[in-house]
Amino acid sequence: MGFLKILLIFIFCSFPWPSIQSDLETYIVHVESPESLISTQSSLMVLESYYLSFLPKSTTGISSSGNEEPASLIYSYHNVMKGFAARLTTLQLKEMKKKPGFVSAQPQEILSLQTTHTPSFLGLQQNMGLWKDSNYGKGVIIGIIDSGILPDHPSFSDVGMPSSPAKWKGVCESNFTNKCNNKLIGARSYQLANGSPIDDDGHGTHTASTAAGAFVNGANVYGNANGTAAGVAPFAHIAIYRVCNSDGCADTDILAAMDAAIDDGVDILSVSLGGSRTNPFHSNSIALGAYSATERGILVSCSAGNNGPFSGSVGNAAPWILTVGASTHDRKIKATVKLGNGEAFEGESAYKPKISNSTFFTLFDAGKNAGDEFETPYCGPGSLTDPAIKGKIVICLGGGGIAHVDKGQAVKDVGGVGMIVINQPSHGIIKAADPHVLPAMDVSYADGSKILAYMNSTLNPVATITFQGTIIGDKNAPIVASFSSRGPSEASPGILKPDIIGPGVNILAAWPTSVDDNKNTKSTFNIISGTSMSCPHLSGVAALLKSAHPDWSPAAIKSAMMTTTDILNLANSPILDERLVHADIFAIGAGHVNPSRAHDPGLIYDTPFEDYLPYLCGLKYTNRQVGNLLQRKVNCSEVKSIPQAQLNYPSFSIFGLGSTPQTYTRTVTNVGDPTSSYKVEIVSPKGVALKVEPSELNFSQLNQKLTYQVTFSKTTNSSNPEAVEGFLKWTSNKHSVRSPISVVLV
Numbered sequence: 122m123g124f125l126k127i128l129l130i131f132i133f134c135s136f137p138w139p140s141i142q143s144d145l146e147t148y149i150v151h152v153e154s155p156e157s158l159i160s161t162q163s164s165l166m167v168l169e170s171y172y173l174s175f176l177p178k179s180t181t182g183i184s185s186s187g188n189e190e191p192a193s194l195i196y197s198y199h200n201v202m203k204g205f206a207a208r209l210t211t212l213q214l215k216e217m218k219k220k221p222g223f224v225s226a227q228p229q230e231i232l233s234l235q236t237t238h239t240p241s242f243l244g245l246q247q248n249m250g251l252w253k254d255s256n257y258g259k260g261v262i263i264g265i266i267d268s269g270i271l272p273d274h275p276s277f278s279d280v281g282m283p284s285s286p287a288k289w290k291g292v293c294e295s296n297f298t299n300k301c302n303n304k305l306i307g308a309r310s311y312q313l314a315n316g317s318p319i320d321d322d323g324h325g326t327h328t329a330s331t332a333a334g335a336f337v338n339g340a341n342v343y344g345n346a347n348g349t350a351a352g353v354a355p356f357a358h359i360a361i362y363r364v365c366n367s368d369g370c371a372d373t374d375i376l377a378a379m380d381a382a383i384d385d386g387v388d389i390l391s392v393s394l395g396g397s398r399t400n401p402f403h404s405n406s407i408a409l410g411a412y413s414a415t416e417r418g419i420l421v422s423c424s425a426g427n428n429g430p431f432s433g434s435v436g437n438a439a440p441w442i443l444t445v446g447a448s449t450h451d452r453k454i455k456a457t458v459k460l461g462n463g464e465a466f467e468g469e470s471a472y473k474p475k476i477s478n479s480t481f482f483t484l485f486d487a488g489k490n491a492g493d494e495f496e497t498p499y500c501g502p503g504s505l506t507d508p509a510i511k512g513k514i515v516i517c518l519g520g521g522g523i524a525h526v527d528k529g530q531a532v533k534d535v536g537g538v539g540m541i542v543i544n545q546p547s548h549g550i551i552k553a554a555d556p557h558v559l560p561a562m563d564v565s566y567a568d569g570s571k572i573l574a575y576m577n578s579t580l581n582p583v584a585t586i587t588f589q590g591t592i593i594g595d596k597n598a599p600i601v602a603s604f605s606s607r608g609p610s611e612a613s614p615g616i617l618k619p620d621i622i623g624p625g626v627n628i629l630a631a632w633p634t635s636v637d638d639n640k641n642t643k644s645t646f647n648i649i650s651g652t653s654m655s656c657p658h659l660s661g662v663a664a665l666l667k668s669a670h671p672d673w674s675p676a677a678i679k680s681a682m683m684t685t686t687d688i689l690n691l692a693n694s695p696i697l698d699e700r701l702v703h704a705d706i707f708a709i710g711a712g713h714v715n716p717s718r719a720h721d722p723g724l725i726y727d728t729p730f731e732d733y734l735p736y737l738c739g740l741k742y743t744n745r746q747v748g749n750l751l752q753r754k755v756n757c758s759e760v761k762s763i764p765q766a767q768l769n770y771p772s773f774s775i776f777g778l779g780s781t782p783q784t785y786t787r788t789v790t791n792v793g794d795p796t797s798s799y800k801v802e803i804v805s806p807k808g809v810a811l812k813v814e815p816s817e818l819n820f821s822q823l824n825q826k827l828t829y830q831v832t833f834s835k836t837t838n839s840s841n842p843e844a845v846e847g848f849l850k851w852t853s854n855k856h857s858v859r860s861p862i863s864v865v866l867v
């Protein structure tokens with residue numbers, strides 16, 4: 122079992138455990154809270170000793186190797202759940218299960234950082250309008266749960282930053298204190314991180330600077346995408362919680378980080394991590410931690426996952442989470458391959474030679490090289506052995522679990538002079554502008570097939586790669602990234618997910634090391650892609666909105682972003698996906714974030730926190746499972762449960778509309794002009810009739826709430842496994858508040 126193997130590797134890398142064979146595992150254990158402890162927030166000691174009472178005494182801890190292993194408590198959680206993380210043998214677990222108050226135990230899960238090695242991007246989408254009104258996010262604290270941070274990077278300079286807000290209770294780890302400043306106000310690390318918040322991967326430095334990095338002039342990779350780098354909320358404070366090393370992130374650590382972040386006083390949590398996406402929310406650690414965070418007024422922004430373009434692949438899909446998909450940006454770092462027959466194909470690359478060399482070189486297909494059939498066509502490290510590669514441009518296949526930059530290194534190591542990566546068919550036109558170590562670029566599968574056909578047609582196929590550098594103004598942007606995970610959500614299909622998309626392809630942001638031989642600067646950047654990159658963009662926007670509207674709840678901020686999105690691209694056509702066809706609702710959710718418009722949404726759909734109980738009961742979770750999330754005893758038979766689509770959410774997902782019409786209500790809050798009048802505009806999904814009552818909403822004061830009803834009825838006899846799409850929009854003379862609608866007909 123792959124999972125077990127990974128777990129053991131962590132155990133042996135991280136701790137000096139004496140035994141070689143052990144069935145010790147880390148578990149997350151839920152326990153009931155005795156009534157006496159419920160209200161005593163102050164007595165953490167009491168709570169911990171209660172947790173400790175569940176640990177079996179050492180004599181029962183005989184591991185499979187025969188060694189005695191004392192059971193040990195790793196974390197006592199107090200905000201995110203009633204329970205703890207502990208290392209236990211199977212026998213110890215058995216023993217623990219007998220204790221009164223035990224609820225459940227699940228083995229620790231290792232989650233991954235959600236960056237992909239495939240596509241490409243450059244630069245940040247900056248929005249000056251909201252920057253002014255929000256003071257660039259001043260006073261807001263963004264907690265980043267990730268692989269750590271490189272504190273000395275200029276992106277984390279605190280020039281011009283006010284000191285940390287009074288509500289801040291977090292810390293900088295003892296040997297890290299002098300690394301913190303008014304920008305980076307907190308840094309903690311957990312088990313897997315091995316005692317240091319220092320980022321040796323790059324991911325956390327990149328995401329932190331994307332959300333709230335300072336202005337840095339002359340940011341570039343090989344001179345490409347040169348300009349002033351800045352996070353989306355450049356004056357927001359950063360608190361870093363390191364839970365990952367380069368191999369992954371343990372959910373026990375993530376829970377501990379969220380537990381601390383809630384106490385510390387962060388306003389926004391940015392979580393670019395993902396695990397098993399189909400877990401129901403009660404046993405999904407990020408969903409669990411995010412629930413408690415949201416209850417305390419913290420907005421949790423998460424990556425949707427990099428499992429696209431396949432249907433049903435979206436993760437981090439709890440309704441209290443902002444689930445962020447990824448799309449392209451209007452800049453490209455262009456490279457061109459020209460073949461001996463005159464054909465030319467465009468690709469992307471962050472490589473830039475010092476002197477442009479347009480000499481033609483012979484092409485060499487790595488797949489034709491004698492070698493490992495699983496590694497060689499993908500140019501895996503060490504898999505290329507044919508001496509004939511020397512002096513040639515090598516064709517490699519994308520994928521195979523090997524980063525494009527590593528493929529290039531493998532080619533360079535055996536004397537290749539260049540590389541063309543042919544992307545996988547599913548990536549469509551999405552390309553990666555990677556910082557290659559030799560002249561290299563990637564092309565789409567379609568163009569790659571033409572290159573292979575040319576090679577097949579001639580005895581001496583030749584080509585040249587040239588680099589055009591940064592080009593701004595791609596009218597097709599934003600295009601949904603191939604890798605961006607798609608809905609519907611398996612965990613809760615009645616909530617439309619992802620919620621929103623933002624820039625996540627070829628994002629230039631801070632990096633701990635130089636990727637382009639630029640050794641004499643501390644200002645190092647990298648260009649990478651993933652929903653990990655789009656998530657901190659949205660975290661940054663949320664910080665700006667929080668700063669401009671301190672009284673808005675997490676659900677209100679989310680609603681403001683979702684009802685004001687762009688659904689057209691720069692060419693004024695509907696947003697496209699990686700195939701260059703109209704992107705569907707499960708790819709874009711509400712659409713592409715538009716920070717300026719989110720600043721002034723007119724109306725918001727606030728989700729009262731109490732509504733999650735009837736929603737969770739409606740998901741048919743057991744009392745115990747709902748209790749795990751709410752941290753109190755729940756009896757769903759005494760709760761008037763609601764269908765998922767009844768939650769006061771800014772979008773609609775009707776998952777199964779038969780011959781019986783379905784009616785849902787929504788309540789909107791006026792945050793625009795005190796006196797304002799809205800009329801509804803409806804675009805019904807095909808085969809569905811929509812009736813909205815009332816069709817007009819007249820407000821007479823600020824924060825006034827009005828309720829409307831929507832009835833969905835089927836107008837066709839056929840069922841349709843594909844969802845049909847529409848929207849409803851409330852429009853006043855100043856605002857337009859749009860809710861996307863997805864309906865599956867049965």
Ligand SMILES: *[C@@H]1O[C@H](CO)[C@@H](O)[C@H](O)[C@H]1NC(C)=O
Pocket residue numbers: 296297315316317318319
């Ligand atoms: C901080 O201390 C821990 C152990 O106490 C050590 O492993 C880690 O390397 C230290 N970090 C730094 C930045 O010195």
Ligand SMILES: *[C@@H]1O[C@H](CO)[C@@H](O)[C@H](O)[C@H]1NC(C)=O
Pocket residue numbers: 339341343344347348
């Ligand atoms: C980046 O742009 C700045 C300002 O325009 C310029 O001074 C600098 O030389 C440029 N750097 C590179 C590597 O092109």
Ligand SMILES: *[C@@H]1O[C@H](CO)[C@@H](O)[C@H](O)[C@H]1NC(C)=O
Pocket residue numbers: 476477478479480
């Ligand atoms: C291009 O590269 C080849 C091989 O390294 C070299 O022989 C040639 O002189 C170079 N041409 C230019 C214009 O630099």
Ligand SMILES: *[C@@H]1O[C@H](CO)[C@@H](O)[C@H](O)[C@H]1NC(C)=O
Pocket residue numbers: 573574577
């Ligand atoms: C290469 O040519 C052979 C014979 O002409 C043909 O069967 C094969 O399909 C071609 N392969 C490609 C990739 O075009």
Ligand SMILES: *[C@@H]1O[C@H](CO)[C@@H](O)[C@H](O)[C@H]1NC(C)=O
Pocket residue numbers: 756757758759
């Ligand atoms: C839950 O409520 C129902 C209805 O009031 C009751 O019959 C049942 O015993 C309760 N269950 C528990 C575990 O309290």
Ligand SMILES: *[C@@H]1O[C@H](CO)[C@@H](O)[C@H](O)[C@H]1NC(C)=O
Pocket residue numbers: 798815817818819
């Ligand atoms: C809303 O106000 C308009 C005039 O401003 C009025 O014509 C309309 O009847 C009102 N609608 C409702 C539902 O009160």
Ligand SMILES: *[C@@H]1O[C@H](CO)[C@@H](O)[C@H](O)[C@H]1NC(C)=O
Pocket residue numbers: 836837838
């Ligand atoms: C649906 O089926 C009924 C009975 O089979 C038929 O009378 C009706 O015309 C059909 N409606 C549509 C919209 O096809």
